[in-house]
Amino acid sequence: MLTPVLSDNWDQIRSWQLASYQRSGGYDALRTALRMQPADVVSAVKDSGLRGRGGAGFPTGMKWSFIPQDNPKPKYLVVNADESEPGTCKDIPLMLASPHTLVEGVIIASYAIRASVAFIYVRGEVLHVVRRLQQAVAEAKEAGFIGTDILGTGYDLDVIVHAGAGAYICGEETALLDSLEGRRGQPRLRPPFPAVAGLYGSPTVINNVESIASVPAIIKNGADWFSSMGTEKSKGMTLYSLSGHVTRPGQYEAPMGITLRQLIDLAGGVREGHELKFWTPGGSSTPLLTAEHLDIPLDYEGVGAAGSMLGTKALQIFDETTCVVRSVLRWTEFYKHESCGKCTPCREGTWWLVQILERLEHGKGSKDDLETLLDLCENITGRAFCALADGATAPITSSIQHFKDEYLAHFENGGCPFDPMASTVFATAGASA
């Protein structure tokens, strides 16, 4: 049922250190990869069926193959370790427990695309993760896995750990590139795509932490091994993150396509005495689902067919004590705050959305407001410069679809009908506020 691969060494003593990682077979894959032709490494990753774990699910090997090797400019690998999508909490624990899994993946991926400098862009608000990454890179340098003439192959690579400074939009890959160039993190117009003109205008691959961390296991165990797990079009194992009203929240590494019913069961069920009300399959930017969707396979196709997206597999679980209007308002405030301001539908639109949702949550709205909300969302979705704005409308439209009555109850009631204490973890523990 569970298939620990990425998380397999997390219970080893000092799993973040090189010695521990190597005892678990770490850096064997690097030796294997360096004996292969770079193009064969790309093929292996292609054949494995690995798809990007940062949300969009783009095939990783294919992305690597887009790097024009006849382009004389330097090539770069950039790891997206900005993990800030609300609900998403997989890359941070991975880097904390086993930074070398990522570092080994970085070296292999860089070799495959023939990059001589790689960057790990990690959000700044995670000090201890930054420490462990810095140390892992230093250890790998010391061991000769990073630097010049790596393991006598003539291949040179430098890896730079770069801490961001607090901006959700920097997780968007082109905004991340601008940020890494020392600018405001605002998305770029595409084309050109980063594979052609990315960092410093050079061919660049940008991948999520989990995507890159999956590479050593693929090289070591083979593409067939990886694709023996998962579903037809969504291969391999992956980290599902359960949070919220479940008995044992946390990281559950399973084959693609497991269902939420199975995962909640593994996590000891929904909080005792309560029942599932709504959930996000992959962070707040993926449309909300309900108990009706407990049995859909959590892979790209399954969640897509249910009208949402697999996203980052951030399963935020909310029980019946949670007010959906309050939840959606809070997410919308987040998007308003994080809008980079570059384009009007998002900058102005998110502002309007918050105004109306506030009114509704306080019981001062009307039926017309619901129409206006939907209208606004329709005008924002697909009309903004980047996917942040689409994400902003997802919780709104999906919550109105599933919980219209609850919106109505707010203004029929003249306010929120929920007790905000009832949803807290200390409500049952008997602590008072």
Add this chain to the structure above:
Amino acid sequence: MAENHATATDVPVPYSTGDSKITDTTIAEMRELAARYPVGRSALLPMLHLVQSVEGRVTPEGIETCAEILGLTGAEVSAVATFYTMYKRRPVGDYHVGVCTNTLCAVMGGDVIFDRLKQHLDVGNDETTEDGKITLEHLECNAACDYAPVMMVNWEFFDDMTPESATQLVDDLRDGNEVKSPRGATICTWKEAERVLAGFPDGRADEGPTGGKATLAGLRLARERNWTAPSPNGGGSPAPLDGGPGPRPEDQPGRESQAVHTDDSRKED
């Protein structure tokens, strides 16, 4: 931080108005940061973290120094500094205390905790206590939702908080008691943390555990029930896993073909 013994009065510092603590050492470290990147300007974010580690905030002198080193105008650096929430124009206390109030944490108790701390410390959002010790701020999701409600002190995790544990935490910080993050190191000052973020390690990476209870929840269960990933067939190097019978592909949920949905609106490349 032995390198900052020199003070602004005994070392000539460009652009100093007198109270800036930027020294020649700082400037040398900024140049070192710029030299780490293929293009120097990439070091701007780290350099601004370094400014905060020295000045306790982003000062006009800090901005001018970054600009000078990178060949930019002060306005260009300012435009960057104001874009990112971690850069502070007002002095930050010794301890930056954050409470996640994004939806999941808010619902799980973050809102109650944040209100309680505002009362307890008698400050509003993004304000510092009178003794200069604590700056309180509400945060967006800090990638620790499986430990909700979450707080951060100087960007170290504090998991599964309650109003009581939150007030105890800030009291301990104010009283100067040693405080450890359950998934990190002993809490240093905010300025020391900023120095690490700038790219100067402090040697504390080995403190703390591999992860907390939630991080290990799935792995523990897998161990208990003897679940492993399939073992790789054929030669090559041995599997990193002990060879228990892994799930076979046909046992896996959703193995049957799905409605195919390849139209991916967020296709990136």
